[in-house]
Amino acid sequence: RVTGYGGTTQTAETLPEIVSGPPIEVSFNADHEPGLPWSFRPAQRSVEVLPGENRLVFYEAANHADRPIVGRAVYNVTPFKVGAYFAKIACFCFDEQTLQPGERVDMPVSFFVDPAILTDPETRDVRQITLSYTFFIDEEATETLAAETAAHLHAPSDEPS
Structure with a gap:
């Protein structure tokens, strides 16, 4: 699975205990490759979390094309040295995302x-982390989807005329 670059984060299935201490501000960034006709942005710019505290945030995406498009997000965190300590329980970035023409979705993290x-x-003084995503078009999956859609539209109907 595509995961990211630089400050690649971890995945987790269980949560640690919440630790009292200084909160950490987590800021969110969103980009997409030129030519991908989507808008993509975080629903909120930042949140404060305590170490061990699970947070659910959303990113918003919309397809402005007249055709379905399959996208894939890569991600990282900065500073890079905190990647080993930033864990995701669930993320839209774990799978490709298909948006229909004009569709708008909220994607959870x-x-x-x-x-x-x-x-x-190396990290005990870090009080600010940025989580960044960049969406790329999955050309092969988008072309396959277009071919399947065209084949379905041109297939003979089973209904009597």
Whole structure:
């Protein structure tokens, strides 16, 4: 699966205990490749979390094309050194996303910052993290979808005329 670059994050199935301590501001960034006719943005610019606290946030995307498009998001966090401590429980970025013409969707991300960030000498002073996504068109999947749609539209009907 495509995961990201630089400060690649971790995935998790269970949550740690919430640790008291200084909150960490997590900011959100969204980009897309030129030529992808989507708008894509975070629903909110930032949240404050305590280490171990699970948060659910959303990104918004809309397809402005007249055809379905399949996109795939890559992600990272900065500073890069915190990637090992930023864990996602669920994310739209784990799978490709298909948006129909004119469709607008809210895409969830469930994450936490591992409390171990506070005991690592390299990261214990970090109080701000940026989570960034970039959407790219999946040309092959989009072409396959277009071919399947065309074949379905031109297939003989089973209904009597």
